[in-house]
Amino acid sequence: MVEFAPLFMPLKCRLPTFAVLHLIFSYLALHLICWVVFIGLLFTRFWMISILYAIWRYLDRDTPRQGGRQSAFIRRQTIWKYTKDYFPISLVKTAELDPSQNYIAGFHPHGILATGAFTNLCTEGTGLSSVFPGILSHLMMMHWCFWAPVFRDYIMCGGLVSSDKENAAQILSRKGGGNLLSIVVGGVQEALNARPGTYKLVLRNRKGFIRLALTHGADLVPIFSFGENDICDQVENSPGAWLRWFQDRIQKSTRGSIPLFYGRGVFQYNFGLMPYHRPITTVVGKTIEVQKTPHPSQEEVDRLHQRYMKELENLFEAHKLKYNVPRDQHLEIC
Template structure:
């Protein structure tokens, strides 16, 4: 079952289709051109373009290892993101849980926000960044998103990632951000969940994902479960060559989805109504904060989170048109 946005005219869909494909083709073309130019003129391109760029980004500044370079106005108003939000009908379900509202209003409020599913592509995460003040009005300025390091190597993709609250997903960076009072958005499923996305099924890769919970227990930060309905239907997926693709994910962290979106595009998702639902914050006390959580405490927290995520999905699925679906935990 696919829920399309009923308020979009043909011209609106065509406009979004052309914008998304054009923008991503521009990004791909730019980076391919840089690569080919480097292979043809290694000294000129390397000395005058790549070396200065990566020296500034990766040596002199490295904002992804600090607090990032968040640009709230960009997140809210960049034309591509506003078009994407309208195209997907991206909304946050209201009202929010009372316990979350109360916790967010307390002094020094801090959370780890665990978002599922990753989907074939997580572009919705970038669009969502400009809306998080609806959930975290008092702490919005201190929200940062953990992202794959490879994103920080691609020109323009790097800048968009950083401007929409992104920082590097390495453990030291995440711990430093929490120590400084920042809240973190994480997509725990990562590439393993992305490669296993099947259209019209709700699947999350969670059984072996405990790192975000271990971080929460060690730092004493509550975890907020978040589920995004519609993400699983953005693209029609294929299991072709799944074995080699799983090998790439496991050994190299590279995900190559075989998927088709709107009007046969691999770059533009289908216009599926997308709704974000948010659960109550979960706190996990441990016996010894200095030593960190025991294996038993971590397993208990993981079980509690899994129950909460499934409960969140089941609470909203019928109202949003997904009553026949079951959330699969892989």
Template structure:
């Protein structure tokens, strides 16, 4: 890592080489500070000023054509609610999830304390992402790994949760202009909600699939890689920085009425399947209700 910065400084124009070297050294020190090494885990204190900068001064509405959250907001109850958010693809940003939910502090006032769950590798091992998540935390919100252990502990406390049940597979099946969710083989979150008596609130992000042009061949191979926790999604967004989404995108995230589940300490496969089917029906109903108002009247939701 350090060798990259040294080479970059060495090949800078001679007039700016000293400044380039100083900048490269500073950046290298910063990365070393946030990188986890054996025996020295890094946990950083929350930084409210950072959160204000992102949520107020650099929010999604300053980048996208639109970025808004709607739907059955008045039916959100605090505590014991799991928001199942559908997105595709993520690239660097899970755009709707990020701007319309994660950084939406007004939403957190409705939900009560809420945990946003993501891939464990991102949360724990990616230095800059880990730093941001540590800075983000306060009494109303936190970001953590979407592991069984984390989910179980959060549900014992009664926290609201938001997760992305489609995972990397939902990113892989993304095609611009299509609305696809990877859900038919994702029933684990339903079982957890039954065990702890949680409501499930479906959330769909209209416009998410238009954030990038995506690579579509070799789908079966890329789905297999996604199953190995490798994000095998290739996309091209903003021409000036392809990893960023297209600025012309409008992001309309909608929440549906909460699905009230019974509490069953040890649900059977049949009970999990029953409520999983009810969830997929609720998601489809939410999609069909809002697709016209978000500019996609002829869209069809594909359940994979």
């Protein structure tokens, strides 16, 4: 029996739904539509628009790898407030971030769509600039996401940047500090494990961000987003299943894969691609001070990595009961 949403609802209830619908559309289809429009215009009398954009795109090709191009106007749009209200999403600070320092933040877990990472770190939906004054946030994303025309410019406005080592070096080397470079460490591989009630992180062998922190003397910030895995279900893909085998092959060959997720619909509650109304609470842990080491040894990297994992586990244990995680539930780090 399909359970439909009430026909008449206040506008304040409808707007968050359509804000998240916009977010899902942007994730799944906007980049493809941008390609279709760009190529399609070449065969119309408006072909010059695509040509002019192609010239601009060529001249601007390195921007995603050079710190991006943020827009405070886009980041402060009201639509992100409605996105936050839908779940709702909240940002919790446990310690200050000194705006004279640069930081690398590890964001955990990825979840299906990294919704908490995007809303908290790429928009002002939860008031990032008020919570951490003087901090400019950047979130790393796979470089192929910046290939699509116009779409690349749109996502850069929020602070998304290419996940290249050179790009990270450029941001972390800026004089004056105040830069927070966030990395969703588990990536797509972790997203394939995301489902309600799970706390499985891909982290044990992810040490590149640790080496970056040592090389540039950037303090580390562990971030755990409670509820990130709870907003969508995923088609069964346990290790050994044919679907997981297929997803792993795609991930190894393209560095990307899309989890087959599902949730509720826009006008009914039984099926669809809309996330569930479940809270996401993103907790920013205390900083781990890092001594600049231009050429860190593997031993130094391993030692700091162990400390980071310990601090992340402490953060999870300290806050889990507040956010409805069972007392006997612990992080599984693989």
